[in-house]
Amino acid sequence: MSLGADWDKIIFHDPLQKARVTFLRTPCPTDALIELVEPAGEGSPILQFLQKGGGLHHLCYEVEDLDAHLRTMRQKGAVVVRQPLPAVAFENRRIAWTFTGQKLLLEFLERKEL
Numbered sequence: 001m002s003l004g005a006d007w008d009k010i011i012f013h014d015p016l017q018k019a020r021v022t023f024l025r026t027p028c029p030t031d032a033l034i035e036l037v038e039p040a041g042e043g044s045p046i047l048q049f050l051q052k053g054g055g056l057h058h059l060c061y062e063v064e065d066l067d068a069h070l071r072t073m074r075q076k077g078a079v080v081v082r083q084p085l086p087a088v089a090f091e092n093r094r095i096a097w098t099f100t101g102q103k104l105l106l107e108f109l110e111r112k113e114l
Contacts, residue, residue, distance in 0.1 A: 005034060012089040018044035021089045035060070035089075045082075058097070060107035066094050069108055077101045084110075 005024035012021050018041055024034040037057065039047040049057060063069040066084055074080065078098040086092040087109070094110045 003034070013040060014088040015040075016085050017087070019046060023089070058105040058107050060095075060109055062109045062111050064111050066096060066108055066110040070096055070098070073098045073100075073106075073108075078106075081105070 003024065003026070005026045007022065007024055010022060013019075014021065018039065020038050020040050022036050024036070025031075037046055039050060041047075046057065070080055070084070078100045080096060081099050082095075082097040084094040084096040087095045090109055091112065093112055095107055097105060097107050099105055
């Protein structure tokens with residue numbers, strides 16, 4: 001693969017997000033992951049996006065304190081479009097989405113407790 005990434009063939013079904021996801025990973029553990037997402041049924045929130053042609057959907061950032069980060073994002077004018085919920089693909093760590101004033105969809109993943 002031209003990205004130098006490998007696929008481990010693990011596919012996660014997340015019933016709360018109504019999606020199936022998998023990841024491409026490079027050998028370097030600090031590199032960004034590439035998440036491939038597909039709708040898991042008619043009620044999936046990503047189905048309409050896919051029907052319009054798909055493409056790059058969003059960026060995801062890992063944050064220390066999800067609730068505090070969402071407060072900061074709101075103060076900067078972002079709208080929380082999906083409240084925090086556990087994500088199967090991330091060992092049930094919480095995720096949430098915001099939509100910024102620049103029309104960017106951002107996902108935030110709560111960092112794993114050590």
